[in-house]
Amino acid sequence: MREQVITDPHAGHALLKLQTLVPPVGYIPDFLTPSVREGGLPAALEEMEATPPTRLKRELGRLAGARPLPAWTTGLGGPGGGRSMRSLVKALDVSARTLLAPRWTHIRKAIDDEVGLRSRALLDGGVLALLNSLRPLARWRAPVLEVDYPTDRDLRLEGRGLLLIPSYFCWRRPTALADPALGPVLVYPVTTRPLDVIPVNDNGLDRLLGRTRASVLTELARGHARTTSEVATAVGIALPSASYQLGVLRDGGLVASRREGQYVRHSVTPVGHILLDGDEGMRGGTAAASGPWRELRCE
Template identity: 30%
Template sequence: MLRFVAGRDDLLNSRFALSPIVELESLLRKLYFRRGQLPAEWSARVRPAFERLRAETPLDAVLALQGAGYGPAFVVQPPSSMTQTIDDDLAALRATPLAQARHEIEECLGHRPATDERVLAILRDRAVTSILADAMAAAWQELVAPDWPALRAVLERDVVHRGGLLSSGGWSAAFAGLHKRLRWHDGVIELQRDLGGEYDLGGAGMLLVPSVYVWPKIAAYTEPPWPKTLVYPARGTGALWEPGAGTPPDALASLLGRTRARLLVALSDPASTTQLAQSLSLAPGAVGDHLAVLRNAGLVTRARSGRSVLYRRTPLGDALAGGAGG
């Protein structure tokens, strides 16, 4: 059992953030270990590039540090904000002190020793952080960058959903349903996992990072100097991976038109025009026009949230989408 003890200041300082490099590492783990669920169409699309990257770049040095329940945190550092970019992630990796990198490399190799001399030469190189950053940069461009707008839309919608729970019911509500192995009670966050221990958040709070590719698992950062972090599966991952998910039945499509019906079904959680356009592969202008029709019909409403305008279904919209199986 893994336990995080939280005080009042921890509740004030806990926050959400997004991480492009977490998505990349989680995908690499799925492709490398061939475990976990990855849609066949996605796997067929990215696996040839993955194998080519292994042959042409130092990617195997990154993969050699991966294992069940552990990995190199200096390669995949916790993000700092909701606006984190892959350039931010790679810059942090390159700036890692050599002593920290070597410490984590030795820990990872202690779990699963590497035998490939090419890999070992890279991991012993004084420029190891730059070499691994170059490998991750190449992997990002090939494997994740084309899908990042859609992935980011899913992650942002998850945070909007969790933020709504937080404002209405506090952190206990925000943690509810985060993962089946996670629970919050009496100021303690408990995660059922083989590697246990108890950690006091010490007023710094918990960093919560939604992820598509980590699904269906959950990951945690516990060791210094990294902030205590939970990487949890984002809501809506199944709909993203299954093209048929969220497709309205013919009756609803006949009533509203197929695109408007898709939008209504997709609004199971509040979303912006941009997020809907990215997740449904539609033009933002067309989405805006269809949302205006749905709003005039009393099926959706809109409200500003920070810099975004979020649309959500009305009770009538819920009834139509729910009755249609949405």
């Protein structure tokens, strides 16, 4: 994929344009992440292109206060800014086709698995179970949902519903729209990640347990107890392989299994969590171990 970006001048130019408005850390203008529930990317690009100039000017001004912006960005919120906005929309479209399209099957599967996981929590235990299932990314302490986030902020729902959006590209911590007047949205990292995108750490858990077994253990630690088939689907391995890997982890005291009706569900033991925490420490720490909490008050 990197080679494709290097050899494709259109893709390289599009990414350079987007990097101007999407820094690796810090504020990202809300208009770049429209909350479109239907229609996919075309609908999102259409909504973004229709962003009112006053909003563009306000959000770009906030971004400019944190980092210098090139001259072309001033045209987005000014008179006759349609051409600049169309160019930005085109850059997003090119980037999506270059970077996302080749891996869209994996991305879509991870999102679908996440929606299924949270839906089961909601059906089995109601809203409380759903909110509790977000640990350790968020903690429900009525009437406040405390969310791990790098800045302090209170967001009052004031009767509005909270839209939960699982994201394949949201890493370590959840995020939310910066403008409190917009619809309350909480974007959080997906629980599942396909096996072939889990990085190998030569000095950590992958080397100790093997890549597949480490992926199974990591997957189990990201949510509620899972069945063997759920683990196989989430990690992207065959059912017999998942059963074997779970058996090895259980024999090693890292996984516990219990029968619930016709299903056997697996979860990580305290020893397994200690092992995972140690590996995360080598990788740079866990999301829950650093940073203050953002509060979403459910009122």
